Amino acid sequence: MKFPPVTATLVLGGLTALTLALAAAESSNSASDSSQTKLPFSESQAKSGGKVYASNCQGCHGQNLGGGSGPALKGGGFLGKWGGQPISRLHSYISQNMPLGQAGKLSKQQYLDVTAYILSQNGFGAGEKALDSNGLKTNIPKGSGQQVKVPSQLPAPPQGNGRVISRVPTQATLLEAASSDDWLMYNKDYRGQRYSGLSQINTGNAARLQKICSFSTGQQGSFQPGILELNGFLYFTNAHSTYAVNAANCNKEWSSTYTPRTAEPQPVNRGVAAYDGKLFRGTTDGHLLALDKNNGNVLWDVWVADSTQGYFLSSAPIAWNGLVFTGEAGADWGANGHVYAFKADSGQLVWTFDVIPTGDQAGAETWDKASTAAHGGGSMWTSYTLDPSSGLLYVPVGNPAPDFAGDYRPGKNLYTDSVVVLSARTGKLAWYAQQIENDFHDYDTAAPPVVYDTGGRKFMAVANKGGHLYLYDRVTHDRLNKVPVTTIANTDAPLTTEGTRFCPGTLGGVEWNSPAFDPKTGTLFVNSVDWCATLKIGPVRYNAGNVFTGTVNGFGEFDDKARANGWTHAIDAATGDIKWKREAGSPLVAAITPTAGGVVFTGDQNGNFLVLNAADGKELYKDDTGGAVAGGVITYRLGGRQYVAVASGNTSRTIWNTEGRENVTVYALPQGGQ
Known part of the structure; x- marks a missing residue:
């Protein structure tokens, strides 16, 4: 998605609050x-x-x-x-x-x-x-800056710079991530459950939490990274830099900054994957990097996609069995998404899956106009889920393009607004679940799904920007339930040139942070945004590298900011029944983390770190972090002490009206105060 022509740097998992000043000017090397x-x-x-x-x-x-x-x-x-x-x-x-x-x-x-x-x-x-x-x-000379020729064949061969000695974390360590005291992946474990078995912080003492330390990048911008904690260090990113910070005192161990080489459609990054001594991250100009976990040095660099055509890599990769998986964002620029697997040791491409099928590929018939398929969209915005027992990779795929002109692209528009399930070893399609056919509201499936077993059944749950939580049977692939988690109104009405108001608007629903699953209670927890918008349809014009929407008012005119709200829902993971819901008073886009202590950690756009009672949603603790919480909220144990780390400071001056320095804050109970 994109916004009206104003400056904004909030990126909404799918959408995004584009930095539109100077018409989405992109950063690169100096001229x-x-x-x-x-x-x-x-x-x-x-x-x-x-x-x-x-x-x-x-x-x-x-x-x-x-x-x-x-x-x-x-x-x-x-x-x-x-x-x-x-x-x-x-x-x-x-x-x-x-x-x-x-x-x-x-x-x-x-x-x-x-x-x-x-x-x-x-x-x-x-x-x-x-x-x-x-x-x-006088004309500004064309092509005057440092010009970098885009390879004709992408992904390009990797450029390698060295090898690491440390091999941590290993595949065996990652397979045990769900029960680890560390936080080793974007969503803690391969299955995306975000559940921690730590219980030192619990319903009886959460009110005594205190701020231990904080680390600021010294920058402002879109700050929505997942955080990893491994062997006593926190690893996280912003648009251009990667950081390693002591997880107990917030002292910086190292930082590594990447300078974009070509166009930069959207300056945002949502984190790293850790595997075999390396950290993997995408860049705003379409590269995938492998960094040495110990010092941040670049080990290899693969040029994955051409950012001059609207592509970039915002999602946190996932690594498994010697492979690292990622995909492109850029659907709102008309870029066609792909899922990739690269060798973790060398960056060599292993397989590719096209999320917009063409020719004789299965699903191509769901695009009625062949000309549209060239710019069909489909983004991977956030991260991925994997079931190690079956070797299946679960990929959330975002909106079609143009975003709002459904009549321009008749058909189901596979595999947009879907979870695509692939063989992680081969990239072959196993099955898929499409949440919305022919989406014309920019209702991306932007956040990764969670896979879990409960009551003798195998489930997949996924939430989207359309404001629903979907439950599926992983064996039969049947949809079992569709649960509203925000205000739903007027979504069946056609968009008109005069304007159509609908809820959630293009900023609503569930954005880039996914539901979490508590196996002790069989509960799913999910945050959402409650904010409506009015959209006016317009002509469809494609211009490579520019947003491709089909409207005359960008991503809509939103209701007054005072009406923007949010919810946390606790939902029975087997039936979809709502156990409780909590109105937040501000949009909720932060990660959510349940624990064995009976508490749920999250944060809000007002800048508060929140601890809720998992049984009823009541607030147990609140602290102002100094900036909107839009990234990871994780917990881990070091030296017998449980900590919580919160990424805050997401800046959006014209959309959410939030401002602050990028910051990671660490909390714990007082020493001896358990």
Whole structure:
């Protein structure tokens, strides 16, 4: 998804709050080879513009123009957008839209000066004369930045840089992840249950929790990572960097930063997988990296997808049996998704599965127009689930494209809005469950499913942005229940040019964090967003690398922010009956974690870390983390002490109206206070 033309960096598992300032400008390497090209601005003017930038722009776009809660304003992606256009277009966009929420605040001269400064920071040389109305007619040279040729064959052969000595965690360790004191995967274990057997923190003492330490990246932006804890260290990501932090005192062990090489459609990343001494993560320009767990050094780099066509890798991979699995995001740009398996030791491609089938592939007949299949969508936004006993990989697949023009692509549109179940060894389709046929509300299946056994049956549960929790039988593949977990209204009504209001809106339902399963009580816990929107349908126009929606008001006009709400539901995992539900007072997009202590850990958009009683949903503890909680909430034990780590500080200045520094905060009971 995407939003109206405003700056926003909240990314909604499927959707996303796009950083739309400067029309989704993308960050990349600095334009080092353009320094000999002079443009009509003076050196002193650029210097003055730097002061304007520091006072009015730096807070969103970063001290070095590399991006923050707003997009990067320099590099190959920026030049790819504005190169070949007159300076006047860039100047007009800035002067008409910036600073955010205060458009027109600056003087005419200041807008000229800051435009000159941005050009200078992209490597262009100054001329003798200051930028004026005549100079605005000059074109920004096309292709002036550091240009990186996209390989004609993707995924490209891996580029390797070394080998690790440590082999932790091993496959055997990961198979025991569900019962481990560590938190070894995005959703703790292969089956995605997110349940911890730790009980030191429980209903009787949760109120005595205290903040132990915190770590800040020093940055602002989309911050929604799952957190891993392994051998006393926390591992997590933001859009460009990967961090290792001491899990008991929050001291940084190392950080590793990746600089995008090509366009950057959406600056977000949701975490790493750990396997055999390596950490695996995707990048905002379509690469998959293997890092040394001990120091963050890049071990191999595979160029998976062409970001100039809207592709990027936001999901946390999963690793098993010598393979690492990932898939692309980019459906809202018309990019067709694929699932990949690479060798964990070398990055060599093993298999590919097309989530938008074409030609004689099974499911191709569900796309009525062959021309649409070229831009059919299907994203992997968050992470994946795997059943080690069967060797089956469970892949959540997002919305079709264009997002809202269902009549443009008649048919079921497989395998969008589905869970696709593949052989992890071969990539062959085992079965699938489609939650919504011919989706025209951007109701992605964005979060991974949870697989579990209870009452003698094998289940799969998955929730989507349409606001339902679905239960399936993993043997018969039958859908057993469809449980609403937020307000559902007017979703059958056609979209019109005048506008159609429906609930949940494109920001509603269950976003990128999945349900959790408590095997002791047979309960599923799920967070959701309750927020409606009005959408106006419009013409369908495809332009490679740009969003592809079929509307005239982006992703809709949302109800007043004061009406945005959220829910936590506890649901019987065998029947789908609702045991209890809790109204949050703010949208809930954070991870949720039940434990053997009878408590549930989560967080809200108001910045609160929350501990709830798993039996009835009553609040046992609340603490302000300093920023919206939109990422992982995990628990682990070190030295006999149970800790909870919370990722917070997700910044969204125009959608959720949240702001804060990216931060991981650690909680525990007082020493001796169990």
